[in-house]
Amino acid sequence: MHFDYLSVLVLVALGIGNVLFMVALPKLLRPSKPNPQKLVAYECGENPVGTSWIQYNARFFSVALVFVVFDVEIVFMFPWAVVFKSLYKTQGCVPFWEMFTFVLVLLVGLAYLWAQGLLEWVKSVRKA
Amino acid sequence: MLPIVLPVDTGDLTALGPLLAVLIAALGVLTVDMTFEREEARGRWSFIVGLVGAGLAAGCASLWQWEAPGRAILGGALYADAFSSFFDVLLATLLGLTLVVSWYCLDRVKVKPAEFTGLAVLSFSGMFLMVRAADMLTLFLAIELMSLPVYVLAGLSAGSKTGREAALKYFVLGSLASAILLYGMALVYGVTASLGYTDIAGYLATASRESGVENPLFLAGLALMLVGLGFKVAAAPFHMWTPDVYEGAPTPVTTLMASGVRAAAAAALLRFLAGAVLLTRGHWMMLVWALAALSMIAGNVGALAQTNVKRLLAYSGIAHAGYMLLGLFALPRGAGGFSMYVAVYALSVLGAFGALQWFDDRGRETVDIEDLAGAGKRHPWMASVMTVFLLSLAGIPPTAGFAAKWFVFAAAVQAGYVGLALLGVMTSLFGAYYYLRVVIAMWMDEPADISGADQSPTTGLVLGLLALAVLFIGCFPGWLWFLADLASSKLV
Amino acid sequence: MTPAPIHYLVVSALLFTTGVVGVLTRRNMLVILMAIELMLNGANLAFVAFSRMHHQLDGQVVSVFVMTVAAAEAAIGLAIVVQLFRQRGTVRVDETTLLRG
Numbered sequence: 001m002h003f004d005y006l007s008v009l010v011l012v013a014l015g016i017g018n019v020l021f022m023v024a025l026p027k028l029l030r031p032s033k034p035n036p037q038k039l040v041a042y043e044c045g046e047n048p049v050g051t052s053w054i055q056y057n058a059r060f061f062s063v064a065l066v067f068v069v070f071d072v073e074i075v076f077m078f079p080w081a082v083v084f085k086s087l088y089k090t091q092g093c094v095p096f097w098e099m100f101t102f103v104l105v106l107l108v109g110l111a112y113l114w115a116q117g118l119l120e121w122v123k124s125v126r127k128a
Numbered sequence: 129m130l131p132i133v134l135p136v137d138t139g140d141l142t143a144l145g146p147l148l149a150v151l152i153a154a155l156g157v158l159t160v161d162m163t164f165e166r167e168e169a170r171g172r173w174s175f176i177v178g179l180v181g182a183g184l185a186a187g188c189a190s191l192w193q194w195e196a197p198g199r200a201i202l203g204g205a206l207y208a209d210a211f212s213s214f215f216d217v218l219l220a221t222l223l224g225l226t227l228v229v230s231w232y233c234l235d236r237v238k239v240k241p242a243e244f245t246g247l248a249v250l251s252f253s254g255m256f257l258m259v260r261a262a263d264m265l266t267l268f269l270a271i272e273l274m275s276l277p278v279y280v281l282a283g284l285s286a287g288s289k290t291g292r293e294a295a296l297k298y299f300v301l302g303s304l305a306s307a308i309l310l311y312g313m314a315l316v317y318g319v320t321a322s323l324g325y326t327d328i329a330g331y332l333a334t335a336s337r338e339s340g341v342e343n344p345l346f347l348a349g350l351a352l353m354l355v356g357l358g359f360k361v362a363a364a365p366f367h368m369w370t371p372d373v374y375e376g377a378p379t380p381v382t383t384l385m386a387s388g389v390r391a392a393a394a395a396a397l398l399r400f401l402a403g404a405v406l407l408t409r410g411h412w413m414m415l416v417w418a419l420a421a422l423s424m425i426a427g428n429v430g431a432l433a434q435t436n437v438k439r440l441l442a443y444s445g446i447a448h449a450g451y452m453l454l455g456l457f458a459l460p461r462g463a464g465g466f467s468m469y470v471a472v473y474a475l476s477v478l479g480a481f482g483a484l485q486w487f488d489d490r491g492r493e494t495v496d497i498e499d500l501a502g503a504g505k506r507h508p509w510m511a512s513v514m515t516v517f518l519l520s521l522a523g524i525p526p527t528a529g530f531a532a533k534w535f536v537f538a539a540a541v542q543a544g545y546v547g548l549a550l551l552g553v554m555t556s557l558f559g560a561y562y563y564l565r566v567v568i569a570m571w572m573d574e575p576a577d578i579s580g581a582d583q584s585p586t587t588g589l590v591l592g593l594l595a596l597a598v599l600f601i602g603c604f605p606g607w608l609w610f611l612a613d614l615a616s617s618k619l620v
Numbered sequence: 621m622t623p624a625p626i627h628y629l630v631v632s633a634l635l636f637t638t639g640v641v642g643v644l645t646r647r648n649m650l651v652i653l654m655a656i657e658l659m660l661n662g663a664n665l666a667f668v669a670f671s672r673m674h675h676q677l678d679g680q681v682v683s684v685f686v687m688t689v690a691a692a693e694a695a696i697g698l699a700i701v702v703q704l705f706r707q708r709g710t711v712r713v714d715e716t717t718l719l720r721g
Contacts, residue, residue, distance in 0.1 A: 061698075065695045066695075068694065072691040072692075076688070079684070111159075112162055264682075268685075268689070269689065276692060279700065289707075292700065292704045295703075299700050300643065300652055300656075300697075303656045304659070306693075307663065311662065313663070313667075313682075314666035314667045314670065317678070318670035322678070
């Protein structure tokens with residue numbers, strides 16, 4: 001009974017080993033001729049400016065807040081979707097309208113955010 | 129097992145009327161806030177929508193057949209009974225009054241009327257849900273639906289120094305209390321294997337003492353739940369947040385916190401204790417005894433030293449939580465006294481804070497007793513109204529507060545808790561001192577610079593009518609007692 | 621070894637206690653928010669474990685609802701913290717001392 005998780009352990013070991021192998025093999029095989037252009041983070045992209053420890057724009061923050069709130073509501077829809085078919089046989093359209101009401105309430109909230117300008121990246125000041 | 133098939137019939141929907149009215153009003157306020165261009169129109173229309181919601185809720189609730197036996201609806205999630213109708217009427221009244229008395233003050237405390245109305249109505253929809261919660265999940269959701277808007281409301285005032293700090297304190301301690309309540313629920317669920325109040329009571333009735341009422345896990349869960357609910361009704365020793373938050377929040381928000389939130393939390397507490405765990409009396413009574421005694425002492429002693437009227441009313445609210453809890457000792461008879469006390473306290477404290485808003489001409493967060501000095505000479509009409517509310521809170525005879533105290537104390541004495549009732553009488557005598565201090569400052573002292581710029585006749589008229597109602601209940605308490613008893617005695 | 625419900629309950633109690641201690645002792649508002657989430661999730665775990673123990677679904681339903689409540693609570697808490705930070709320039713609760721109890 002103590003070997004129940006052995007397969008997981010083997011999988012983890014294989015995963016780590018695979019990554020190490022994939023990194024080590026080219027290191028051994030390839031020639032090493034670095035130059036500054038090669039060493040930048042995105043060789044074909046824009047040159048990075050400054051360090052990665054910068055403050056993010058506060059806009060990310062409010063969008064993330066809104067995202068979290070609306071994102072979590074999907075948790076109610078999964079169980080509903082799973083049992084919908086069997087509910088439909090006994091209850092008809094009632095479960096559909098229940099979820100419709102739920103989504104409608106969410107939509108009013110979303111519309112409110114929109115009207116308040118919280119979905120705009122550059123917040124436009126609303127006329128008072 | 130939760131039933132997969134949800135029973136929805138029209139009868140259930142009518143019983144849900146008040147709740148639905150307020151919920152739809154909350155969505156309506158949001159819609160109104162999006163629709164109108166001008167700030168002023170948005171404020172006015174959201175106010176109207178909120179008032180209509182309150183009116184519809186009160187109308188639906190009073191249509192309830194009060195003699196009808198209560199029943200569980202929506203798969204056992206909610207009760208439809210006279211108790212919820214009683215509190216529906218009370219909460220709808222409180223919602224309407226809160227909106228009206230705060231209306232002119234909102235400008236002064238720099239809160240947008242539309243936002244205040246929306247959040248207040250949303251919070252009240254949580255309260256309407258709370259008084260009819262029939263299982264622990266609904267109770268938790270209702271408490272959160274009530275609390276979250278109030279956290280925001282406390283910090284809504286633009287440019288207020290203390291409002292955001294009050295919001296932070298209220299949020300941290302409120303979330304702590306909610307989490308403790310939830311863990312208590314988890315333990316109770318673990319022991320009884322059910323979330324519904326009726327099922328919990330059924331389990332406790334049939335289980336042996338060791339696996340039921342004397343199960344340490346169950347008692348621990350119950351204690352944790354009492355901590356969480358005690359926080360919401362601001363009973364000592366979970367009261368520390370009250371004075372700070374009441375002082376720091378804008379006065380309209382304090383009005384809502386002191387009346388609506390407290391009333392709904394008290395109703396939910398009664399419903400849970402009476403409906404789910406009454407059978408374990410011998411054990412939880414000790415806890416409630418301690419809560420009641422501590423609240424009466426801590427509240428009254430704390431209030432003595434206060435010079436700020438909002439803090440004073442906050443401490444007095446803690447003491448009142450103690451008096452309310454007295455009613456729990458004489459179940460089922462005391463339940464009526466409890467409900468009546470909650471109603472009378474909520475109306476009186478709403479009136480007191482409403483009058484305070486009327487006097488507070490500059491929208492300051494703090495109003496000291498000296499600021500009210502001489503109010504009787506400048507605004508005799510409003511000062512008399514304020515005096516009535518303060519006397520009612522103090523429990524002095526011709527007012528409703530006295531009648532409510534009388535019923536609660538009498539029920540406790542009849543149930544044999546003479547010591548606690550004596551403590552209640554003594555502390556309320558003690559308490560009369562600090563209310564009278566405010567009254568004396570208003571009528572005896574020389575006028576201070578507070579002028580009461582809010583000369584709006586509407587607010588004055590509404591508060592005057594409320595004061596008359598408080599006096600009327602004080603002179604003829606019988607009908608309210610009858611209704612409260614009718615509503616509450618079937619809970620057990 | 622298959623974990624029994626009691627193991628989950630011990631973990632949930634540990635999570636909850638860590639959360640309580642965190643809320644009471646930490647001074648950084650963001651850490652307090654995380655501690656509150658820990659408490660809620662401790663309760664969630666207890667609900668799911670009991671639900672499994674009783675062979676019911678009720679407890680799992682509770683945990684689904686609690687997750688959404690926790691998200692809403694976190695959003696509101698963060699919003700309050702941001703507002704306070706804009707005003708005071710700090711997220712430490714011991715530096716907000718205008719109101720004293």
